Every structure is written in C-alpha cells, then in structure tokens.
Amino acid sequence: MPELPEVETTRRGLAPLLVGQRIRAAVVRNRSLRQPVPRALPRLLAGATISGVARRGKYLLIDCGGGDVSREAGAPLRAGMRPGESAPAADGEMPDTRIRTRRGGTLILHLGMSGRLWVVDGATPPGSHDHFDLVLENGMVVRLRDPRRFGLVLWCEGRVLDHALLAGIGPEPLDPAFDGAALYRATRSRSAAIKLVLMDGRTVAGIGNIYANEALYHAGINPRIPARRVGRARCERLVDAVKRTLELAIDAGGSSLRDYVGSDGMAGNFQSQFMVYDHAGGPCPRCGTAIRGIRQGQRSTFYCPRCQR
DNA sequence: CCGACAACCTGTGAGC
DNA sequence: TGCTCACAGGTTGTCG
Numbered sequence: 001m002p003e004l005p006e007v008e009t010t011r012r013g014l015a016p017l018l019v020g021q022r023i024r025a026a027v028v029r030n031r032s033l034r035q036p037v038p039r040a041l042p043r044l045l046a047g048a049t050i051s052g053v054a055r056r057g058k059y060l061l062i063d064c065g066g067g068d069v070s071r072e073a074g075a076p077l078r079a080g081m082r083p084g085e086s087a088p089a090a091d092g093e094m095p096d097t098r099i100r101t102r103r104g105g106t107l108i109l110h111l112g113m114s115g116r117l118w119v120v121d122g123a124t125p126p127g128s129h130d131h132f133d134l135v136l137e138n139g140m141v142v143r144l145r146d147p148r149r150f151g152l153v154l155w156c157e158g159r160v161l162d163h164a165l166l167a168g169i170g171p172e173p174l175d176p177a178f179d180g181a182a183l184y185r186a187t188r189s190r191s192a193a194i195k196l197v198l199m200d201g202r203t204v205a206g207i208g209n210i211y212a213n214e215a216l217y218h219a220g221i222n223p224r225i226p227a228r229r230v231g232r233a234r235c236e237r238l239v240d241a242v243k244r245t246l247e248l249a250i251d252a253g254g255s256s257l258r259d260y261v262g263s264d265g266m267a268g269n270f271q272s273q274f275m276v277y278d279h280a281g282g283p284c285p286r287c288g289t290a291i292r293g294i295r296q297g298q299r300s301t302f303y304c305p306r307c308q309r
Numbered sequence: 310c311c312g313a314c315a316a317c318c319t320g321t322g323a324g325c
Numbered sequence: 326t327g328c329t330c331a332c333a334g335g336t337t338g339t340c341g
Contacts, residue, residue, distance in 0.1 A: 003334060034317070034336075058335075113335055114319075129319085148318045150335060165336095192312060201336080208334055298314075300332085 002111035004173065004206030005249035007058045009268060010117050015053040017119060017140065018062065022049045027133040028153075029126060033146065034112060037132065037153045044105060044155055045134070057169050057205030058110060059152075060117075061160055062134075065104035106160040107134075112150025118143045170204045173242050178204055180236030187227035187235070194230050195223035196297045198238075207242065209299050210277050211249065215241040217276045222308045223301050224294075248273065276302040 002010075026045040031037040038044075045064065052063035109117070120141050126133070132144040132153050144153065156163045170186070171178040183204070190197045197203050198212045207215070216223045218241035221234055230238065254268035275285050280293030284304035294301045 006334075032318095110335080112318095113333065115334095146318095147320065148333090148335095150317070152336095189310080190312095196312090199335095210334065297312090299335095 002058060002113075002115060003208035003211055004055075004058055005211070005246055005252075005270065006254035006268065007055055007060060007111065007206070008250050009254040010111075011053050011055045011060055014060075014117065014119070014142065018050045018053055018136070018142070020050065021140075022137045023047065023064070023134060024137045025133075025135040027135065028131070029133075030131040030149070033131065033149050034110070034152050035154065038155050041153070041155055045107065048104075056161065056166050056172070057201060058208070059166060060109040060111075062107040062109065063160075064107055103157060105155055105157040108152060108154040108156055108160065108163065108165070109144065110152035111144075112146055112148060112152070114148040115144060115146035115151035118145060169201050173204050173206060173246055178239060178243075180232065180239045183239050184232050184235040187230060190227035192227060193224050193296055194221060194227045194238075195301055197227040198242075199297075199299075204242070210274070211242070211245055213277045213302050214275060215245045217241075217303060217308060218245055220307055220309065222305075223296065223303050276304060278302065 023045045026042040028037050028041060031039070048064035050062055051065055052061075054061040054063065109115075111117070120143050122135065122139050122141055124141070124143075126143065127145065129147040129149075130143050130145050131149070134142040136142070144151065152165075154163075154165075160166065171182060186203050187194070187197055190203075192200075195212050195216055198207050198215070199209065213223070215238065219234065219238040221230060221238060249268075249270040252268060252270040252273065254270060276291050278300075279291045280302055282291050283289070284291055284307055287304065287306050289304055289306040291302050292305050294303075
C-alpha cells in the first residue's frame, strides 16, 4: 500500500484534522516495530499541540513543536480540569517559564509495507494489529495499524531532516530540483539496473516497486538497463514520467487507501490505472505485446519488452 | 565505492 | 477442508 502517493494522500487527509489540535495521550500497544517505539513517547506527546503534518519520502512527520504553554510540562491533567485550562501555579510561586515552554519535537511515522493510519472515535476498540494511537483532546483517535510491523514510530527533537533515517534520502521526486540533469548525475557511477537505482532512496525519495515499474513503462525504458547507460535524454524522460505518474496517483488518492479517515474517507483507485504492475502476461496497453514479469533484487518487475528498450 | 542477498513479520492466495 | 509454499506496497545490515 504505502508508497509516496499513499503517504501523501494520508498526509493530506490528516493535516486538516490534526493541525492545531492538542494531544491528550499516546497509546502504545506494541513497541516492536522495525525499531522499538520509544518508551518515553506517551510522556513526550501528552499535552503537545500539533503544528504541522509533513512528509519526506515515505516518512510522515507530525510536528509537535507548538509550545505547550497552558499547563506545566510533565504534569498530568488533573481530573476535572478541562482541556486547555491552565494548571494553577504552586502557591505563591510564579510559574516556571522554562518548563512552560515545551521543547518540542517531531513524531516520525513510517508505514512500512502494511501500515495504515486511520481516524476513529475513542470508542472504537483496537484490533490485534493496531499498535499505536494518538488520542486528541477532541476525542479523535489517529490509529496505526500495521500487521507486518515494518513500520516505525519514533520521536525526534531538533531538526528532523537531520535525523539519521532522513538525512541520507535523495531529493523529493516532485521537487523541481529533481530534474533530468540531477538523475543523470546521480546515475553515472551506478552499474545496477535502472529500476533498482530508481528505487534506491539515495537516488530519489519515495519511489517504491509499483511506481518504479509504472514510471519506467511511461518513459519507455527497459528496467534491466544499467543506470549509467541511460543517457541524458532518457533521464529527462524518466524524470518526467516519475513526476507524472506520482501526480496522477496522488490525484487518484493513492493506490488502495480505503477508509483511512473513517467510513466516508477517500478510497484510492489508482490501481485501475496500472499499465504494467501486476499485469504479467496481459497485453501492453500501447502495443498489445504480453507484459513480461521478472525478478530484480527480490522484487517483481513488469515491463513491455517491445515498448521498453 | 558497489551490488547481491538475507533479514525483519504476518496475511493471503494458489496448488495439491 | 487443510496443508505448504511463494509472495506482498519497505528498509537495513552484512558480506564479498
């Protein structure tokens, strides 16, 4: 499910619901994801205000930097205290401004192979693979479901783009800085197949198996060609195809995000526009030749042997 | 530096 | 029906 278009679709769905909201609690039911969910996460998140929902590659970044100035950091909400109400300062003392300004940080989420974020109400019982909840003061719950547990839930203080997991990622594919010249430069030393290099996050962020297959089809490039042998003009074409494919998929709401923000949420339907992915043996939409299915780097590759040279 | 491969984990569908 | 196997949208680490 989650490649860049699905993560972006999720981001766009969540952002208007989350930005400006205060987090009441974080619930961790299973810490064993790709990396252990930090033990301190519930403490760090409780009381934080969400100031933004961003994306880098396939990582979702929930900015909790909005200072929590209405109650003392670390102090639990007292029973009966209304959300947003200030805790009274200890008798006679001035409130300590140091602890009233939250340090802030970013919640880093990755959906792995099988992760999804849902918005449910607080009464919805969690399923067996619902590992993490973000409970908002307004009662909404953002729930992470990830059966295979290749996903991530991490916390980062300071500049999140410098985080070890993000620092080495290549340019955003939809950024103007990712152009034919950039891809050409990045591939000169790469003898691996162009499809594998395209899926390598250091080359460009967020291109997974589906969209690597689709973009190479649209560009008319054989996925097995060594990257360094893809010339200037073909790099231009490939970048155009990557951008066009991703934008179309985002417009379609991703490839299979169903009900991710409740029962009336968007249902992505980009699957219906796949030209080659999962179409082995079927006819090429352009020339009718049978789509070929092969293995590259332990992933399935699909291409038209006639249209892609 | 590069590339090939295994590993992490659960669910699903095909074939017997 | 039930078993076994291959494979699934991602990433990281190890080895040669």
